[in-house]
Structure formats: structure tokens, C-alpha cells
Amino acid sequence: EAQVTQNPRYLITVTGKKLTVTCSQNMNHEYMSWYRQDPGLGLRQIYYSMNVEVTDKGDVPEGYKVSRKEKRNFPLILESPSPNQTSLYFCASSFDGVYYEQYFGPGTRLTVT
């Protein structure tokens, strides 16, 4: 089954404790992206990757890191989480990120206390 998986689905952590949210896709997509969803703000793009070893900032990259060492994986790293990063996070993938639709993972609900 074609899918994007994220782990964990739910995470409660404390300020400053480094964490990683994993994302994996099995569709051989070139493009992957991370978003956060906050009430009244829609989805905002954090980082995206057009291909292996190529990453670029989205609209809200501060406080986040990503890497794309393999085509199928695109982890999101919060090195020192803060309460304002409490949000619902989605990973997505696409053939090209322009003309083709994105396939979204189920989401990771992160709470930073």
C-alpha cells in the first residue's frame, strides 16, 4: 500500500529535550516536505526537499532541522524544543512538489511543556 508513515503519532516532551520525528514514504517520490498545522493558521511549510541531499527552508524553519540522506526518509529534528513548537506536524511526499499532488502522513501531535 502506498503510504507516508510518521512516528511517533503522539509525543509529550519538556522544553530543551532534543527529539526526532521520523517520516518515511514507499512511493519512490523525489519530493518531501514538513508542515505544521495550528488552529486558524492552516498549514505552514517548515522545510522541503526536492531530492536526496537537497533541502530548503519553508516559511517557518526556525527551531527545526532536517536531513535527506535517503530518498525514502526525511526526519524532522527539534534540537531544543520550546512550548511554541507545540503543534500538529505533517510529513508529505510527491513526485515533484510542483505539478503533482502531495501525499500526507497521519500526523504527529507534539506537546512541549
Added chain:
Amino acid sequence: GNSVTQMEGPVTLSEEAFLTINCTYTATGYPSLFWYVQYPGEGLQLLLKATKADDKGSNKGFEATYRKETTSFHLEKGSVQVSDSAVYFCALSGNTNAGKSTFGDGTTLTVKP
């Protein structure tokens, strides 16, 4: 930069009513336009798309036409069902800044029997 403006919600309709959700955009070049739907507790999934001016996307009775002259991509359905209750997002992917995606704030639709 690019932007997407959706009509504010929430929208509440009776079953079989006509639906319109307005979406206008600002972008350089010739973006691709998308409507995504999010059901409770799930990630976003593609509803329909259009990749050039005057294209009409359609799926499950929903339609939207890419209008470059009015920079709009309004979503319509002739007769909504209770099962259409969800959050709808208008989005664009630009070809002049490939990889960057911009989403609207989302419109919550509730259909009552």
C-alpha cells in the same frame, strides 16, 4: 511571496444544498492549484487539482476551475452529503520557486441531515 486566501468558515449546510468555498491566490508565474480535504484525525488527501489556466479539476462531485484572470480556484459541489463534512484546504505550488507550497487557512464544512 505566494499567498492563498480562503473564505472564512465555518460553513454549515443542510444535506443536498449547494456548496461554494472561495479561494483566491497571489503568486508569480504559473502555479499549480489544489484542493485538499482533511477528515477528523487524519492527514490531508487530494480532492482535485488544476495545473494550468482554464483547467477544471473534478472529483466526487466537486469541481474547481483555474481562473488566471481573477486568480481564483473556487470549490463547488451541487448537492452536499453528511459525509462531506470535513476541513477543506486550498493550496498552490509555484513553478518559479519549485518546492514551496502555500496553503490557505482551511474551511470547516458541516453538513446536517
